[in-house]
Amino acid sequence: MKRRQERVDAIRARSTERENHLIDEYRFGKIGRREFVRRAAVAGMGLPMAGFLAAACGQARDPLEQADEAQQGAPSKGGTIRVGQQTPSGALDPVTVNNQGGLTVLGQTGEYLIWSDRDLKPQPRLAESWSSNDDGSVWSFKLRQGAVFHDGRTMDAEDVVTTFDRLADPDNGSNALSALTGVLSKGGAKTVDASTVEFTLDAPNGNFPFLTSSDNYNAIILPKDYEGDWEKTFIGTGPWKLGEYRPGEGITLLPNEQYWDPARRPLSEKAEIVFFGNEQSLILGFQGNQVDYVVQFSVSGGKALLTDPTVVTTELKSSAHRQCHLRGDIEPFNDKRIRQAVALLVNRTNLVNGLLDTKTDIGNDSPFAPVFPSTAPDVRQREQNVAEAKKLLEAAGVADGFSVTLSTWQGFEMPDYAQLLQQDLRQANIRLNLSITDAGTYYGDATYGNSRWLDSQMGITEYGHRGVPNVLLGAPLLSTGTWNGAHFKNKTYDKLFADYTAAIDLDSQRAASKQIQELLLDESPILFTYFYYFLSGAKDYVAGIDTTAMGHTDVSQAGFV
Amino acid sequence: MKRFIATRILLSIVTLLILSILVFVASQVLPGNVARNILGPLADQASVDELNSQLGTDRSLVVQYWDWVTGLLTGDMGTSAIQQRSVFDIIGDSVVNSAKLALLAFLIVVPLAILGGVYAALKEGTLRDRTISLGGLSATAVPDFVWAVLLIVIFPLGLGIFKPTATAPPGSNVFEQVYYLILPAICLVFVLFGYIARMARAGTLEALDADYTRTAIIKGLPQRTVVRQHVLRNSLLPTIAVVATQIGYMIGGLVVIELIFNYNGLGKALFEAAQRKDIPVLQTGVLLVGVVYLVATLAADILYSVLNPRVRLGSES
Numbered sequence: 096m097k098r099r100q101e102r103v104d105a106i107r108a109r110s111t112e113r114e115n116h117l118i119d120e121y122r123f124g125k126i127g128r129r130e131f132v133r134r135a136a137v138a139g140m141g142l143p144m145a146g147f148l149a150a151a152c153g154q155a156r157d158p159l160e161q162a163d164e165a166q167q168g169a170p171s172k173g174g175t176i177r178v179g180q181q182t183p184s185g186a187l188d189p190v191t192v193n194n195q196g197g198l199t200v201l202g203q204t205g206e207y208l209i210w211s212d213r214d215l216k217p218q219p220r221l222a223e224s225w226s227s228n229d230d231g232s233v234w235s236f237k238l239r240q241g242a243v244f245h246d247g248r249t250m251d252a253e254d255v256v257t258t259f260d261r262l263a264d265p266d267n268g269s270n271a272l273s274a275l276t277g278v279l280s281k282g283g284a285k286t287v288d289a290s291t292v293e294f295t296l297d298a299p300n301g302n303f304p305f306l307t308s309s310d311n312y313n314a315i316i317l318p319k320d321y322e323g324d325w326e327k328t329f330i331g332t333g334p335w336k337l338g339e340y341r342p343g344e345g346i347t348l349l350p351n352e353q354y355w356d357p358a359r360r361p362l363s364e365k366a367e368i369v370f371f372g373n374e375q376s377l378i379l380g381f382q383g384n385q386v387d388y389v390v391q392f393s394v395s396g397g398k399a400l401l402t403d404p405t406v407v408t409t410e411l412k413s414s415a416h417r418q419c420h421l422r423g424d425i426e427p428f429n430d431k432r433i434r435q436a437v438a439l440l441v442n443r444t445n446l447v448n449g450l451l452d453t454k455t456d457i458g459n460d461s462p463f464a465p466v467f468p469s470t471a472p473d474v475r476q477r478e479q480n481v482a483e484a485k486k487l488l489e490a491a492g493v494a495d496g497f498s499v500t501l502s503t504w505q506g507f508e509m510p511d512y513a514q515l516l517q518q519d520l521r522q523a524n525i526r527l528n529l530s531i532t533d534a535g536t537y538y539g540d541a542t543y544g545n546s547r548w549l550d551s552q553m554g555i556t557e558y559g560h561r562g563v564p565n566v567l568l569g570a571p572l573l574s575t576g577t578w579n580g581a582h583f584k585n586k587t588y589d590k591l592f593a594d595y596t597a598a599i600d601l602d603s604q605r606a607a608s609k610q611i612q613e614l615l616l617d618e619s620p621i622l623f624t625y626f627y628y629f630l631s632g633a634k635d636y637v638a639g640i641d642t643t644a645m646g647h648t649d650v651s652q653a654g655f656v
Numbered sequence: 657m658k659r660f661i662a663t664r665i666l667l668s669i670v671t672l673l674i675l676s677i678l679v680f681v682a683s684q685v686l687p688g689n690v691a692r693n694i695l696g697p698l699a700d701q702a703s704v705d706e707l708n709s710q711l712g713t714d715r716s717l718v719v720q721y722w723d724w725v726t727g728l729l730t731g732d733m734g735t736s737a738i739q740q741r742s743v744f745d746i747i748g749d750s751v752v753n754s755a756k757l758a759l760l761a762f763l764i765v766v767p768l769a770i771l772g773g774v775y776a777a778l779k780e781g782t783l784r785d786r787t788i789s790l791g792g793l794s795a796t797a798v799p800d801f802v803w804a805v806l807l808i809v810i811f812p813l814g815l816g817i818f819k820p821t822a823t824a825p826p827g828s829n830v831f832e833q834v835y836y837l838i839l840p841a842i843c844l845v846f847v848l849f850g851y852i853a854r855m856a857r858a859g860t861l862e863a864l865d866a867d868y869t870r871t872a873i874i875k876g877l878p879q880r881t882v883v884r885q886h887v888l889r890n891s892l893l894p895t896i897a898v899v900a901t902q903i904g905y906m907i908g909g910l911v912v913i914e915l916i917f918n919y920n921g922l923g924k925a926l927f928e929a930a931q932r933k934d935i936p937v938l939q940t941g942v943l944l945v946g947v948v949y950l951v952a953t954l955a956a957d958i959l960y961s962v963l964n965p966r967v968r969l970g971s972e973s
Contacts, residue, residue: 184932185694186740266703268695326740342741343749343920344823367825372928376821376918383812383820535688535933542692542701 103151106144113229114138116600122152126468126601134468134601139226139304170639170654175365178640178650179377179386182343182370188325189315190261193270195559195646198312199390200368202647203348204245205315205331208236208255209308211562213411213643215466217304221250221316221332225304231599232299236307238290242355244318245328245336252286257319259284259294259307271313274306274566299597301604302563309647310562334361334651345369362639362654381406387637390648392630394452395508400632401452410454411629413560413644414464417512418571419501419622420580422552427499432491434619438477439484440519443624450508450515451627458623461615462567463608466626466644468601469564471609477616481522488523496524502547503530503555504537513555527553549580556580560629560644568592568611571621583620657961664957668950675946679939680721688933694737711737713935724939734936736929743936746925747944751907754914754921757822758906760837761844766899769849773856774891778883780861789857792850803843804916811839822919840917844910848902855898859891866890893964900956901949908945 107115117138121131135145181196189201208222222236242250262271263281278300285293296303307314315331329337329346334354338347346368350361369386371377374396381389382399392400400406421428421437428434443457456465459477463470488494501516503509510531517527532547537554539546548556556578561567570578574589591614595607615621629644639652691707708714712723727734733743769792776788795803812820824836863869864887872882907922914924922941929937 182928185738188740191694266706268703268707339826341826342739342746343925347826369821371821371918372924373915373918376916379808379813379820379916380918383808385819385821533931535686535693535931538688540689540692545689 100151103148106148110140111226111229113227113599114140118148118152120601121149139224168638168656170362170637170652170656172362172654173364174655175367176363176388176637176640176650176653176655177367177369177386178388178390178648179369179371179381180390180648181374181377182372186326187329187340188323189313189317190267190269190271190323192313195391196370199646199648200346201312201315202309202333202649203335203346203366203368204329204333204337204351205317206242206333207307207309207311207314208238208316209304210647211305211308211310211643211645213641215468215562217308221255222307227303227599229599230299231301231303231597232296234294234296234303235287236292236294238292239355240290242332243353244332245330245351245353246318247353248318250316250318250332251289252292253289253319254316255292256284256286257321258314258316261317261321262313269313271311273570274311277569278303278306278565298593299599300565301597301599302565305563306565308562309643310645312645312647334359335366338365343370359651361651363650366650366653381632381634384634387634388640388648388650388653389632390642391646392632393507394450394454394627394630395511397630397632398452401630405635406632407635408630408632409642411631411642411644412456412464412466412626413629414462414466414562414564414567414626415560415629415644416458416462416464416558416623416626417507417509417555418558418580419512419516419555419624420551420553420571421620421622422550422580422582423618423620424582424584425552427493427497428552430491431618432487433493435617436484436487436491436523437520437525438619438622439480439487440523440525441516441622441624442479442519443477444479445519446512446515446625450511451625454630455625455627458625459612459616460619460621460623461612462564462572462623463612464564464626467564469595469604469608471605471612474609474612474616479519485523488525496526498526498528499552500530501527501553501555502532502537502551504532504534506534507557509555509557516555549578551580554580560646562645564608565596568595572615581620583618585614585618588614588618660961661958664954668954671950672943672946676725676943677721679942679946680717680724682942683935683939684717686930686933686935686938690737690933690935693933707737724936728940728943733940736934736937738932738934739937743940746937747922747941750920750922750925750941751944753919754907754910754923756833757837757840757844757910757919757921758903760834761841761848761906762899764841765845765848765852768845769852770856770892770895772849773853773858773895774860774883774888776853777857777860777864777891785857788853789850792853794850795846796848796850798846799912800843800847800910801912801916803846804840804913807839807843808916820917822914822917837919840910840913840919843913844906851902852895852898855895856891859894860887861891863887863891889963893960896959896963897953897956900952903952904945904949907948908941 117134120126131149180199183196183200184194187197187200189205192198192201206220210218210220212218221239221242223239225234225236227234238252244250260281261267262269263275263279277297279294280297283295287293326340334351335348336351338349340346348366354360371380377389378392378397380386400408421434423429438460447453447455447457501513503513513529520527537547543549548554570576572583573592574584591607591611595604595611598604598607631642633640636656637653638656639654641649690711690713691704695704695707735742736746772788776785779785808820811818818839819836822836822840824833869882869886872886909923910921911923911927914921926938926941
């Protein structure tokens with residue numbers, strides 16, 4: 096016991112002020128064990144040390160850490176593991192991929208500096224360790240030695256620097272700009288030596304490691320001379336390498352015998368990733384034993400899987416959600432009271448139970464999903480209150496209600512969601528005219544003035560999972576945001592966003608997030624009514640598949656039980 | 657005969673020209689911007705404009721149309737900016753897949769439906785006739801996606817035979833491919849049987865009632881010879897036309913069946929191209945379906961005229 100305390104003291108003596116603050120937060124019970132390990136890893140302390148400190152500073156394991164015991168059993172070597180997923184919607188290029196079908200493929204042969212695991216904990220991959228200066232504006236990454244690309248070349252700091260320069264360059268049409276804009280500009284990454292990269296950020300950012308991780312799924316480390324022909328080679332440093340690519344049909348992957356981590360070399364002889372053009376055929380293919388694993392299914396499309404005794408389903412809490420914006424610069428939603436009334440009319444319990452069969456967390460009209468540790472836990476939850484809503488409408492001079500068009504597109508459960516909103520709002524005589532189109536019509540040119548998404552009075556838009564809320568707080572809500580369908584312009588919010596982004600420790604993040612959550616509850620520019628779980632399914636004869644709510648699926652340790 | 661064929665070909669070329677204009681205009685009406693689709697919502701407008709310029713989508717519609725048509729005439733179908741593959745490869749693979757499914761379905765349904773139709777006509781008014789006619793009609797009336805789901809639920813999911821998806825694994829031999837394709841093919845058999853059998857039945861009844869058939873019977877020829885030599889040759893004329901017009905549908909129109917069975921045929925490729933505003937694939941694919949329709953109907957016309965000189969002579973006069 097004494098030796099353990101001595102070791103803790105020694106660690107604390109050489110830790111930075113920020114790291115010591117984190118240890119104190121844990122010791123005094125402000126954060127749980129799970130959250131401590133996660134944040135210690137973000138700060139660059141390394142998981143073994145974080146694990147030791149968690150045990151030494153003595154808290155019991157969180158109940159959630161013991162949950163999700165699916166896919167039990169030791170997978171055996173050999174065989175072909177078959178994974179079913181959505182067809183990627185365009186060419187496969189790590190720089191431009193912007194859909195889940197594509198990102199699941201990227202992570203098989205490619206690798207990130209950091210793997211953001213299913214608990215949102217950063218695990219070292221091509222980066223062995225990382226650390227920042229005190230204000231989080233400069234981050235240094237120590238790279239792994241011995242990682243080689245599939246063509247035999249050694250991965251080094253120059254590859255990392257060119258990868259991030261490529262992603263941060265607007266001329267490349269990089270999809271990662273959604274995460275990197277305002278955080279890292281082209282030229283911000285510099286080689287210190289062959290195995291060290293230093294990132295100088297545009298502004299301090301306590302969550303930067305997540306932006307280099309699998310959460311920012313475009314950030315696959317590519318060779319410095321990469322020229323955009325990824326489909327020919329699928330080049331990366333990952334545990335699988337390309338066997339055969341059949342566009343629109345699927346991919347055959349073979350084990351990478353040179354993979355740097357012997358413990359993660361593939362167990363199966365081969366992996367077949369099969370593409371399905373729609374969810375119905377994916378579910379039928381899975382039920383008919385065409386594939387052993389289905390990366391993701393929805394509650395509405397895959398209800399049969401939830402009760403199938405031969406299927407092991409995994410439910411991961413996520414921050415994926417639908418935003419329903421209320422455009423605040425034109426009538427009728429330019430009056431805050433009307434926006435609040437609309438939010439109060441929504442029966443969130445019905446949405447959770449009816450629309451998503453309880454596989455979701457209730458939203459509180461801000462992007463702070465319950466899954467984010469930085470979400471302030473003590474903000475009051477908005478509940479349905481029809482009487483209060485009617486009072487607000489009366490005060491705003493629209494006691495008799497009004498008509499407004501709700502736009503969305505024919506995808507996922509969004510048309511059903513629109514109909515439920517239509518029913519709820521009818522209680523106060525607010526008449527929603529539904530305009531449900533195809534995705535192309537809804538998004539249009541995706542620029543203001545040329546897009547239903549950004550121009551409509553009221554619209555429902557789908558947003559995928561993110562490991563940190565930064566992007567969700569930025570583009571849809573900042574005055575200068577490029578996805579701001581609500582046309583929400585609020586200087587206080589902009590300032591709070593900057594404070595939140597720069598916050599390094601959890602206390603500061605929660606303090607900022609609490610103010611943001613309360614401001615958004617008051618202003619109600621966007622309805623965030625639920626954050627649905629990421630559902631995936633495995634046949635009961637396979638084990639070892641690791642999926643994250645982002646849609647990454649690691650099948651390197653998958654095999655038959 | 658030559659004049660008849662020449663006239664038909666000339667008309668087909670004019671039809672194709674009109675079709676190409678229609679397809680081109682319809683593709684332009686689709687919402688969304690090609691470069692914006694590729695670069696994503698966060699790309700700045702300058703990058704979008706630059707890519708549109710590289711792709712040539714910022715040029716006048718007349719210039720774009722002319723480039724597309726002249727490209728096609730010289731064998732250059734262009735490149736899909738969305739998929740970064742040549743349109744020839746995308747369309748080619750899809751057409752081959754669609755042709756495989758169509759061939760299998762035709763090999764089953766055409767002989768089956770003709771036999772059924774002729775048999776029903778020969779047994780006109782009996783229970784067997786009604787069973788074939790009403791059964792076929794009922795099967796045709798049920799939408800193809802209903803058959804698709806029903807067959808999947810009964811066979812792969814219920815009985816554990818056949819496959820719920822139609823794409824065979826890479827390297828599969830012909831028999832394995834047929835095994836994977838059998839359910840969508842049966843689906844098409846259900847959809848087409850009633851239609852073709854009805855035509856065959858009507859043609860047979862008409863031929864059976866004709867003077868030349870009566871004469872043959874009076875001459876004392878056996879029924880089998882009468883049917884084979886006098887009835888079938890004349891009764892199949894309308895059936896040929898029906899079968900020919902179904903070829904275009906089979907090659908490019910099986911969107912729902914291909915989606916349900918996750919089969920990469922031309923229908924699915926066109927549906928996805930329309931969704932993604934992949935204009936080169938969409939334009940060329942739709943035009944190709946038009947060509948298939950025209951070639952099939954032209955072949956049917958020629959065959960029709962060979963089997964029935966009255967058609968040929970009528971056209972020439």
